[in-house]
């Protein structure tokens with residue numbers, strides 16, 4: 001029995017180390033490649049390529065089966081050089097497509113090209129249905145690590161049983177050699193029963209069970225309410241890529257509230273009508289008004305023939321909300337977008353032409369349909385608050401107040417909550 005408990009001890013130890021290592025290893029496996037690739041693809045390639053249909057360039061689905069990776073790694077960053085070098089496959093590709101030149105992308109290194117290829121291979125992330133409100137998760141990390149832990153525990157138990165049997169056999173051989181009488185070998189069933197009588201083994205078994213169930217529960221808990229990648233189907237195919245990206249319409253034009261108040265607000269359809277009274281995308285639909293734009297008209301009760309509104313026919317557009325904090329969490333846009341703008345820009349390394357919104361909402365200007373980019377968990381909020389340096393904002397009225405209060409505290413003068421923002425509506429009201 002002592003041997004078994006020794007073995008148990010060492011197996012127990014190695015199990016611990018194993019599972020720790022495997023959890024770390026598995027959770028660092030990065031499932032983001034295709035997501036990065038998607039962003040790059042939308043920004044650089046989507047103007048000429050789609051996955052499943054020919055546009056200016058060929059449909060790219062299955063392109064990794066048509067060409068070896070080595071070819072694609074050269075073609076995508078600099079197809080012109082490859083064609084100029086006389087590579088037969090490149091020349092053929094160029095000639096077969098009517099000698100239309102593809103743009104070169106010297107800024108794409110090998111890792112980025114591989115990300116794009118990963119996206120092409122995986123295709124679009126599947127959209128969730130609005131009714132269920134289920135989240136589309138873009139990483140299977142936690143599932144993997146749970147599977148890893150379970151596999152390791154099972155493996156450990158198997159090894160344990162084998163080691164136990166082997167050590168018994170050895171013991172018996174030694175005893176036999178010394179000419180000592182031994183009792184008959186116990187059948188497996190009895191052996192197992194005996195093992196469960198061993199308190200240490202039972203402890204070990206229960207601990208394994210707790211680890212398994214615990215890790216399920218833990219990961220489940222972390223994912224409850226986390227909707228990264230959530231992309232419900234919207235009533236109109238409104239594209240941020242087209243409006244905020246290609247047409248460069250400022251976020252502020254439609255989400256004015258973000259700069260003034262807690263809520264960013266979704267624009268009313270009247271804002272759309274500033275353009276869509278005239279912009280009807282008729283050239284895409286053989287002279288007809290785009291069916292998507294007709295939905296705007298229908299919702300407002302607008303008749304494009306008579307150019308008149310009929311209130312009685314109007315019905316509100318029901319956009320499906322993408323981002324949604326629970327009611328008990330208070331988040332204020334203007335505090336982040338206006339007060340904290342410089343600090344957040346610096347912390348997240350945003351370019352001057354990128355709106356501060358990208359820090360939390362990702363590259364919205366490349367999203368054909370908007371999706372939740374950040375996890376919106378408490379941990380996410382807290383981490384940014386811990387990391388962001390807000391010093392050096394001297395011309396900021398908010399900080400001017402903080403400095404004023406600080407001076408007064410130092411001098412021991414009277415200081416009121418009003419000085420600390422206690423009169424601002426948003427401190428007390430939602």
Ligand code: HEC
Pocket residue numbers: 041044045046047048049056057058059060063066067072075076079093094095097098099100101102103105116
């Ligand atoms: C200006 C339009 C344009 C852009 C932008 C563009 N391509 Fe292309 N692409 C083409 C054309 C046209 C071809 C066909 C070959 C030719 O005519 O040179 C092509 C061919 C390809 C092929 C070979 C397809 C096949 O079926 O063999 C791949 C792969 C490819 N492009 C990837 C990309 C990627 C990745 C990007 C973005 C980083 C991109 N392209 C951006 C126009 C474009």
Ligand code: HEC
Pocket residue numbers: 234238240243244249250251252253254255266267319320321322323324355357358361364365369370
């Ligand atoms: C032409 C108007 C328009 C412009 C410009 C625009 N948006 Fe939007 N935005 C909308 C509409 C309409 C919706 C609701 C439909 C949807 O979710 O796609 C929306 C939704 C969103 C959402 C998701 C809201 C939710 O339900 O949680 C975010 C985030 C967002 N926009 C950010 C931005 C950012 C950042 C920019 C600037 C880069 C921008 N928008 C520019 C009209 C616009």
Ligand code: HEC
Pocket residue numbers: 236237238239242243247249254267268269271272273274275276279280281282284290291292293296
């Ligand atoms: C500042 C001008 C402007 C505003 C405001 C604007 N759009 Fe657009 N929208 C455009 C332009 C330009 C196009 C491209 C039309 C084309 O492809 O011919 C477009 C295209 C579209 C399309 C695609 C039409 C199609 O079938 O290809 C939809 C849908 C659309 N807009 C919806 C909206 C909605 C909803 C709003 C309000 C939230 C809105 N737009 C606000 C300028 C605007």
Ligand code: HEC
Pocket residue numbers: 251252255258259262263264265266323324325326331333336337344355356357358359360361376
């Ligand atoms: C510091 C992170 C952060 C920044 C910066 C940020 N947002 Fe948000 N945004 C959020 C969070 C968190 C929510 C969810 C709020 C909620 O559910 O109460 C949200 C929600 C939204 C919504 C949904 C409607 C609403 O107000 O709840 C829109 C639209 C939006 N943001 C647009 C923008 C725009 C436009 C900008 C830039 C001007 C921007 N956001 C900047 C974090 C941010």
Ligand code: HEC
Pocket residue numbers: 325329330331332335336339340343344359360376377380381382384385388390398
């Ligand atoms: C990208 C970084 C970033 C993220 C993400 C972020 N914040 Fe902030 N937040 C800041 C900065 C910077 C400030 C400081 C601005 C200031 O001084 O008022 C701030 C200030 C605040 C304040 C005011 C604190 C005070 O002293 O009055 C609240 C409340 C707040 N954030 C809530 C949230 C919540 C809730 C979330 C998550 C949903 C969140 N923030 C996510 C950067 C962030």
Ligand code: HEC
Pocket residue numbers: 422423424425426427428429
């Ligand atoms: C220090 C906290 C605080 C501040 C700051 C504050 N309020 Fe209030 N406000 C309250 C409380 C508490 C009530 C509810 C009082 C009651 O029920 O009698 C209230 C009630 C109200 C009501 C009446 C609501 C109703 O249902 O009758 C309005 C409107 C209002 N506040 C607007 C504002 C505006 C606008 C500001 C900013 C200029 C502001 N408040 C600033 C605490 C505050």
